[in-house]
């Protein structure tokens with residue numbers, strides 16, 4: 001690349017810093033287990049824009065002049081922690097067959113993210129923070145062979161996520177909240193069994209665990225005795241689960257409603273307390289008034305007695 005080209009690249013990079021997600025690729029041939037060797041953008045460096053909707057900008061030099069972005073079949077990192085799925089990645093790399101973003105902080109992936117890649121063979125999001133696999137997530141990725149989602153926090157998998165993937169032979173789901181198993185590699189029978197297991201165990205609304213990602217705290221409600229437990233770490237929760245087994249989990253929607261209910265109860269209690277105090281004050285006022293009235297009445301009665309006495313006396317006289 002000549003000086004001018006490099007300067008333009010550099011300028012682009014600098015201006016990009018403020019508005020986009022900037023990804024620096026090291027282009028090379030990379031071998032991906034079970035799916036083969038692909039010309040790959042191995043992420044060398046990246047700068048995140050806090051806005052997760054900002055488009056991703058890729059820079060880097062191809063290994064030779066006959067290669068272009070259209071030849072890039074894979075994007076890989078297992079070192080730079082992605083905090084969101086790079087948007088508009090298909091504007092740069094149209095022909096991805098492998099998306100490999102390991103060991104990051106991805107908390108969601110959507111059908112929209114994957115739709116542009118009908119030839120996708122491998123999706124590897126090992127060790128991220130995914131929680132829900134949305135309905136028809138892989139609707140447009142019919143050629144998937146290998147899906148690695150181990151060590152995430154998946155607690156919900158919607159129907160029809162894996163069913164139509166007839167080439168899927170590698171499915172890794174171990175280390176998740178609602179399913180924690182991996183099918184034996186390459187065994188389609190086991191993959192089908194695991195899909196069924198995930199369908200049963202991760203059905204939405206099966207009252208599921210929730211994590212408030214921001215604080216990384218876990219909550220669950222024990223329906224049978226209406227007890228709420230808070231876990232500081234996922235490990236704590238897992239240990240608890242191992243000990244107590246079938247715990248009913250809550251999905252975030254229910255959890256929110258539950259929180260609202262708790263707030264309402266709290267509000268009610270407060271009102272109740274105020275009411276109690278009001279009644280207490282009122283009672284005191286009533287008591288004082290009673291005493292005053294009684295005292296007044298007594299005086300009156302005494303007076304009357306005196307009067308009667310006087311009358312009687314006068315009668316007597």
Ligand SMILES: *[C@@H]1O[C@H](CO)[C@@H](O)[C@H](O)[C@H]1NC(C)=O
Nearest residue numbers: 028029039063064065066067
């Ligand atoms: C360019 O690189 C590709 C992939 O590494 C290789 O197949 C091709 O032969 C190279 N072309 C030239 C002209 O070196």
Ligand SMILES: *[C@@H]1O[C@H](CO)[C@@H](O)[C@H](O)[C@H]1NC(C)=O
Nearest residue numbers: 088090091092094112115116
């Ligand atoms: C990239 O994908 C988005 C969303 O699916 C689509 O709207 C856009 O047209 C695609 N861009 C290209 C260059 O294909």
Ligand SMILES: *[C@@H]1O[C@H](CO)[C@@H](O)[C@H](O)[C@H]1NC(C)=O
Nearest residue numbers: 184186187188189190191193
């Ligand atoms: C695949 O798994 C099933 C069930 O565990 C087993 O019966 C079968 O022998 C396996 N097939 C191969 C080729 O390993």
Ligand SMILES: *[C@@H]1O[C@H](CO)[C@@H](O)[C@H](O)[C@H]1NC(C)=O
Nearest residue numbers: 222223224225226227244247
């Ligand atoms: C939930 O409550 C029931 C009834 O009190 C109790 O037997 C059970 O152990 C509790 N489960 C957990 C996980 O605390």
